[in-house]
Amino acid sequence: MSVKDSVLKILKENSGSFFSGEEISESLGVSRAAVWKSINSLRSEGYVIEAVKNRGYMMPSEKGFITSDSLRSALSAPYRDNELYVYDCIDSTNMEARRLLLSEKAPVHGAVVVSNQQTSGRGRLGRSFFSPQNGLYVSIIVHPDFDINKSTLATVAAAVATADAIESVCGQTPVIKWVNDVLCDNKKVCGILTEATTDFESGQIENLIIGIGVNTSTDSFPEELSEIVGAVQGDYSKSALAARIIENTLENISELSSPDSPSFMESYRKRSVVLGKTVKVYKGTYRKNPAEELGGITAKVLSIDDNGGLEVIYTDGSREILTTGEISIRL
Secondary structure, three states, X not given: OOHHHHHHHHHHHOOOOOEOHHHHHHHHOXXXXXXHHHHHHHHHOOOOOEEEOOOEEEOOOOOOOOOHHHHHHHOOHHHOOOOEEEEOOEOOHHHHHHHHHHOOOOXXXXXXXXXXXXXXXXXXXXXXXXXXXXXXXXXEEEOOOOOHHHOOHHHHHHHHHHHHHHHHHHOOOOEEEOOOEEEEOOEEEEEEEEEEEEOOOOOOEEEEEEEEEEOOOOOOOOHHHOOOEOOOOOOOOHHHHHHHHHHHHHHHHHHHHOOOOOOHHHHHXXXXXXXXXXXXXXXXXXXXXXXXXXXXXXXXXXXXXXXXXXXXXXXXXXXXXXXXXXEEEEO
């Protein structure tokens, strides 16, 4: 085994821990100059290796933490040069994306804001989104080049993208509860919030911000959420998961420019946990639990149309296409 491979093996097997150049050189029986040369070579190949004076070298644990370098190296070539804004903790990745769009040098299409923790995460209809440390919070900036009536499909595109990423990277088999809740083992592991910035003069949407929050641990969650909230389990690279989510979302979004129905709708229907099921439909705003705050209507789900609308039939025989907004469903 070469010196470089031996250095890589030590750092990988002890990710998250620092080793001085002297410790590594003594362990391998080589000079510190050889260790330094190997570290530089590994960095040139895309490996993220941190160096701190008086502490040594450390390869971050990718499962528990994302850095700009680890995320960029996990992205495939077409996306590696995208603008990345990576934080350990921030109020909200969507809020930061909005601030960036209002700044003097606004980000281009495909720019991404990522954080390991949010202090003011937000969900649908203005509700708070609990987003503690050791999570994965991603906001993707999109400059739409598709008809504005397709903008609601951006959320569907992100839901499918996230479910596909979880399956490919983490080995789970997620399902989707209309509109955008991604579930594993019948518990919500991901929430999605799509927001628009509008040109006040034309009234047209200039940008979309697609916010995706994935639970990678439930250690910090309050007890009252334990029955409904889960986490993406398994031994996986958090940077790799973030990279696949970003890539999948942007690929799905690109389909909206075509006049044809996007191909991800087929995956959305296959992953749907509500098709053919009897559900309760709740219309109107609520603070925490629609079942307690709103009067639900029993319906059977018949289909999902190409615009993401949910076709239901009520007990009186009437039918309706439910769209996003102030509508929620419960199985």
